[in-house]
Amino acid sequence: xxxxxxxxxxxxxxxxxxxxxxxxxxxxxxxxxxxxxxxxxxxxxxxxxxxxxxxxxxxxxxxxxxxxxxxxxxxxxxxxxxxxxxxxxxxxxxxxxxxxxxxxxxxxxxxxxxxxxxxxxxxxxxxxxxxxxxxxxxxxxxxxxxxxxxxxxxxxxxxxxxxxxxxxxxxxxxxxxxxxxxxxxxxxxxxxxxxxxxxxxxxxxxxxxxxxxxxxxxxxxxxxxxxxxxxxxxxxxxxxx
Amino acid sequence: xxxxxxxxxxxxxxxxxxxxxxxxxxxxxxxxxxxxxxxxxxxxxxxxxxxxxxxxxxxxxxxxxxxxxxxxxxxxxxxxxxxxxxxxxxxxxxxxxxxxxxxxxxxxxxxxxxxxxxxxxxxxxxxxxxxxxxxxxxxxxxxxxxxxxxxxxxxxxxxxxxxxxxxxxxxxxxxxxxxxxxxxxxxxxxxxxxxxxxxxxxxxxxxxxxxxxxxxxxxxxxxxx
Ligand SMILES: Nc1ncnc2c1ncn2[C@@H]1O[C@H](COP(=O)(O)OP(=O)(O)O)[C@@H](O)[C@H]1O
Ligand SMILES: [Mg+2]
Numbered sequence: 434x435x436x437x438x439x440x441x442x443x444x445x446x447x448x449x450x451x452x453x454x455x456x457x458x459x460x461x462x463x464x465x466x467x468x469x470x471x472x473x474x475x476x477x478x479x480x481x482x483x484x485x486x487x488x489x490x491x492x493x494x495x496x497x498x499x500x501x502x503x504x505x506x507x508x509x510x511x512x513x514x515x516x517x518x519x520x521x522x523x524x525x526x527x528x529x530x531x532x533x534x535x536x537x538x539x540x541x542x543x544x545x546x547x548x549x550x551x552x553x554x555x556x557x558x559x560x561x562x563x564x565x566x567x568x569x570x571x572x573x574x575x576x577x578x579x580x581x582x583x584x585x586x587x588x589x590x591x592x593x594x595x596x597x598x599x600x601x602x603x604x605x606x607x608x609x610x611x612x613x614x615x616x617x618x619x620x621x622x623x624x625x626x627x628x629x630x631x632x633x634x635x636x637x638x639x640x641x642x643x644x645x646x647x648x649x650x651x652x653x654x655x656x657x658x659x660x661x662x663x664x665x666x667x668x669x670x671x672x673x674x
Numbered sequence: 675x676x677x678x679x680x681x682x683x684x685x686x687x688x689x690x691x692x693x694x695x696x697x698x699x700x701x702x703x704x705x706x707x708x709x710x711x712x713x714x715x716x717x718x719x720x721x722x723x724x725x726x727x728x729x730x731x732x733x734x735x736x737x738x739x740x741x742x743x744x745x746x747x748x749x750x751x752x753x754x755x756x757x758x759x760x761x762x763x764x765x766x767x768x769x770x771x772x773x774x775x776x777x778x779x780x781x782x783x784x785x786x787x788x789x790x791x792x793x794x795x796x797x798x799x800x801x802x803x804x805x806x807x808x809x810x811x812x813x814x815x816x817x818x819x820x821x822x823x824x825x826x827x828x829x830x831x832x833x834x835x836x837x838x839x840x841x842x843x844x845x846x847x848x849x850x851x852x853x854x855x856x857x858x859x860x861x862x863x864x865x866x867x868x869x870x871x872x873x874x875x876x877x878x879x880x881x882x883x884x885x886x887x888x889x890x891x892x893x894x895x896x897x898x899x
Contacts, residue, residue: 483801510807520802524820533816534806579802586806 434459434590434621435480440489442475442645449475451645452489457590457623462616464632464653465625467642468668473625476642477592480623481505481512494589510538513583517595519575521567527554527578528563531585539586546585553581557611573604577611584615591615593624629673633657641665682868690859690869697855698876704769704844704851705837708776709784712837713830715777716784723789734785741782747843750775754847772844780837787833791826792818824895831888835881842877852876 435457442450449472457463465473478484480491482498482505490497493508522530531553532546541549554560557577567575576596583591593612597605609631616622616635626632632639632653639656641649641664649662657673660666687694722734741749753775757766766774795818803813845853852873859869 481805483805506804506807506809509805512805514802514805516798516802518798520796520798522799522802522817534808537812537816538807582802582806 434494436490436492437480438490438492440476440479440491441487442472442479442484443487449645450479450486453645453647455640455647457621460619460621461638462622462636463624463638463640464636465623465640465642466627466629466632466668467640467648471642472645473642474594477514477594477623477625480592481509481514483514506538510534510586511589512592513580513586513588513590514592515576515579515583515594515596517599519572519579519599521570521575521578521582523567525567526563527559527565527567527570530567530578531582534582535585550581550585553584556614557581558607571604572600573607576600576604576608580608580611580615590621590623593622593626595625595627597626597628627672629657629669641668643668679868682865683871686859686863686865686868686872689863690855693855693858694852694872694876697850697852697873698880700850700854701838701841701852701877702880704773704776704841704849705834707773708780708837708841709830709834711777712780712784712833715781717788719781719785720788720792723785724792738782738785741779742786746776746779746840747846749779750843750846753778768847769849772847772849776837776841776844779840780833783833783836784830787829788822788826791822791829794825795821827895828888828892831884831891835884835888838881838884839877 437453437455437457440450440453441448453476465476467473475484479486480493482491486499490499492498493512496503496508498505498508522533525533528547528550531550532541532543535541535546535549536543551560551563554563557580559574559577559581562570562574562578567578570578580591580596596612597608600608605628609628612622612624613631613635624632624636634653636653638650639653640647641656641660641662643662643664649656649660649665656665657669660669719734719737722730723738725731725734750772754768754771757771757774799817799821800813803817804810808816841851842853845851845857848854848857856869856873860866863869
């Protein structure tokens with residue numbers, strides 16, 4: 434589904450991603466772990482070209498997104514993204530947050546979009562919040578809204594960048610539960626996370642990033658129980674305590 | 675000298691209250707025109723400054739810097755004398771020349787107000803919108819601008835207050851504003867201080883009530899945030 438070839442990214446003289454080649458298959462659930470500053474967010478953001486790669490290619494459904502003339506907006510519709518800080522739209526109601534893009538970009542009739550939104554809201558336990566403004570929601574509710582907003586576009590893949598890192602501890606579970614539900618239903622997912630228990634439980638594959646490279650990868654059992662790379666060992670030693 | 679102050683004040687008001695009201699009217703009209711067209715022109719300039727096209731953004735930046743870096747009085751003189759020579763067929767009135775100069779001056783300040791208002795919107799909003807597939811223009815219109823307006827409107831109100839005071843410089847060209855009326859009254863009554871106090875009081879009433887209104891409006895915006 435996504436094929437990354439020789440992807441590099443620099444900010445000025447700072448090399449953040451170094452020649453990454455990787456493939457994401459349909460239905461895979463990939464956790465990306467690694468120390469802060471190792472390039473996890475940049476990697477994820479290069480997949481939908483929020484960051485423009487310095488060199489290399491990102492193929493999505495066979496199309497090289499880095500080529501000039503590619504309608505990136507159309508491809509982004511199929512790649513949902515959820516951010517650490519939710520980024521819900523504060524000037525819109527919960528319902529408007531969800532229906533804005535489908536109505537504007539997919540030309541869905543408003544009534545259909547709203548019916549679908551209600552279904553999605555029910556799925557994440559926010560049925561009673563449809564007419565609220567986001568300022569009335571807790572952090573966990575905002576993040577669930579952000580997930581629903583992305584799902585309303587029927588994406589083929591979901592990208593999560595530390596979706597629980599900005600949450601109070603008691604709200605982490607409700608958001609992880611929603612992601613877990615998605616994953617169970619077969620959504621292709623890439624998630625940057627510090628929740629090692631979650632990564633171990635839900636992912637089909639774990640990527641360990643270090644200094645702009647994928648330093649080690651494999652099934653979660655291997656990475657967590659039997660890491661090979663000394664940097665992976667060191668990192669897990671620090672976070673798994 | 676001050677023994678006659680209050681009687682004189684009374685005489686000034688009694689004889690010329692109509693002129694002062696008229697002057698206040700012109701001042702408000704001139705200010706309104708300035709802020710209205712200054713806002714339109716300033717918003718266009720702000721969008722130009724954000725343009726990726728270098729000549730376009732460069733022109734807007736230069737315009738703003740030059741206007742903000744030179745005195746308004748100088749600009750008034752320049753336009754007052756230059757416009758009729760440059761565009762003789764338009765037959766521009768004194769009032770029009772002064773108004774154009776004020777609009778051009780104000781647009782540079784409004785440009786910065788709009789730019790700051792847009793910049794104050796969290797960049798994450800733009801990223802979230804672009805991620806959903808909205809293009810740059812859709813993102814600006816549906817996501818960024820509606821939020822930026824809340825920052826921009828109160829600042830525009832304050833610009834209105836500033837402009838009301840600045841229009842007094844236009845009286846150099848006797849365009850009928852409050853300060854012009856002051857000169858008229860001073861000339862005919864040989865009184866300097868008393869009419870000045872009256873005019874000052876009117877300016878203050880205008881700006882003070884406007885400021886209060888803006889504050890109230892700003893509080894309401896905050897609540898609905
Ligand atoms: N827009 C940017 N401009 C300059 N440097 C950046 C930018 N984004 C990220 N970086 C730098 O790139 C490196 C990797 O960042 P990031 O991908 O956010 O790491 P991670 O998500 O693994 O913590 C960091 O050193 C960070 O400071
Ligand atoms: Mg990060």
